[in-house]
Amino acid sequence: MSSKGEHQTVPLSVLLKRELASEKVESPEISHGQASQSKKGEDFIFIKTECQRVAGDGVSTYSVFALFDGHNGSAAAIYSKENLLNNVLAAVPSDLNRDEWVAALPRALVAGFVKTDKDLQERAQTSGTTVTFMIIERWVITVASVGDSRCILESAEGEIYYLSADHRLECNVEERERITASGGEVGRLNTGGGTEIGPLRCWPGGLCLSRSIGDMDVGEFIVPVPYVKQVKLSTAGGRLIISSDGVWDALSAEAAFDCCRGMPADAAASQIVKEAVQAKGLRDDTTCIVIDMQLPEKPTPSLPPPKKPGKGVFMSMFWKKPSESSSQTEKEYCEPDMVEELFEEGSAMLSERLDSKYPLCNVFKLFMCAVCQVELKPGEGVSIHADISNSGKLRPWDGPFLCSTCQEKKEAMEGKRPSGDGRYSSGSD
Known part of the structure; x- marks a missing residue:
């Protein structure tokens, strides 16, 4: 018999449970919901689940979730929705294995965004669009973004991670400096007599974003090169929210997660939009996608929000409460909650992004x-x-x-x- 200070053996029941679950935990169960209230009709959602990385094998699947928030018309948002995924996939060689495919995504996303913008401008479309584009492959999440829509992640332990960048000129000093160095001007709208109003904008054009797809009349220093972040979740899972600025102008990340805690993804998306509109009114298209990632054998229950939400509450959405017969030893062998950063890059220089x-x-x-x-x-x-x-x-x-x-x-x-x-x-x- 081992003493208290010696290595504790893993119970056979735990080993058997790991063995039986080994195939299942390779890929999470993904559930999602979406909601929108329209003001201008320029927000568009793209969702495609169970995509096949290797055609016909039915195993190497991934999912795509994207939000396009158009401005100055909807043409750029519609065109990007219809073409961006194909342009990204075209930049990934077909002979890569799974790990290589995932590792190639950050550069393929850069190439796909730039090609989509280039093709759109050749069609002489003057509208533009923000893009938040997510690919989920097993437990790896890759997000590429231009503009001010936002993607955030809450892990099972309640930690919040930002997976996109905000390219509003008002709050991004580096982007202001890049634009002026490239030949653009940054300033507020001049109403005459020296009076300036509104957010910082790029001139010519008056766009308050430094990155987008389209906007050919603004100048090409408004670039389509996306910020890209890639992370890996543990099997503890997590919840993702992708929303247009109609949500983020009204709610903080914490408020967005808190207002829908305990709800399934479809109800959560509706609740977030409802909270945003109630807070600020319907000033803009207000759109939200909620994605839950969890172990396949642990479905999400619809629970009422707890009185005191806090760290650890979100885990109740992904873990069943252990029964009284469950041993303490089994609990100790659950995989810890973890979000591992694999890649992050936001440079606007193609020579750096395609290195x-x-x-x-x-x-x-x-x-x-x-x-x-x-x-x-x-x-x-x-x-x-x-x-x-x-x-x-x-x-x-x-x-x-x-x-x-x-x-x-x-x-x-x-x-x-x-x-x-x-x-x-x-x-x-």
Whole structure:
């Protein structure tokens, strides 16, 4: 018999339970709900579950959740909803295994966002859209975002994580500096006589965001290069909220989670929208998606909100309360709640975002444009490192490569050539 200070053996019941559950915990059970109240009709949702990474195998599945908040019309939001996923997937080679596929997503998302913007501008559409785009593969969550819609995560222990960036000029100093360095101007609306009102905006155009898809009349220093964050949840699970600024102008992250605690995903989304509209009125399109990730064998009960919500309360949505016969030893072997950060990058520079060193060296093909995936003849492509003076380890003949039109777009986004036709947009949000 082992003494108290020696290593404690794992009960056979726990080992058997782990063995039986090993296949199930590979992928979470995902439930979701959505709700919206429309003011302008420019918010659009895209949801696609059970996508197959390898066609026909039925095992390598992933899910996509996205929110597009349009401005100056709905054309950019609709076009992005219809084309962005295909553009992202086109930038991921087909011969990658599961781990490589997940690791390639951050760069594929950058390429897909830029291609979608480039194709949209070729159609001479002057509208624009924010995008919050999420891919869930097993317990890995990858989020790419431009604009001021927001994605937040609450883990099972009640910790809140921000998975998107806010690209409002009013609150983002780095983006203001980037735009002015690229040739744009940042200031408030001048009503005459020196009076300035409203939020900080980019001129020409008057857009109060520094990143979006579309907005061709604002200038290409308003870039479509997304902030990307990738995290991995433990099997303790968590709840995700994706909402447009109609929600976040009224509610904090904590308030959004608290107001729907204990509710299933569909009711939670409706409650968040209801709370936001009650707080500020329906001033803008107000849209919300709620996604719950949990162990398959532990369904989400519909419980009334507790009187004193706090750390640990959210776990009740994902864990069944142990029966009196459950041993303390079994409880000790539950996987701890954890959110592991795998990747985070927000630079607007394509040479940094498409760098071939991270995390794989063979993602981009030698004779393929890294953005639009057009085939390149030998010597035709332009290295993304070609204009870097202090190359160091980066050589201009190293890939990835861009076609001539994508290289022109890269230069325009970095303020290295004039862009746009000088038109001014009024009323951009």
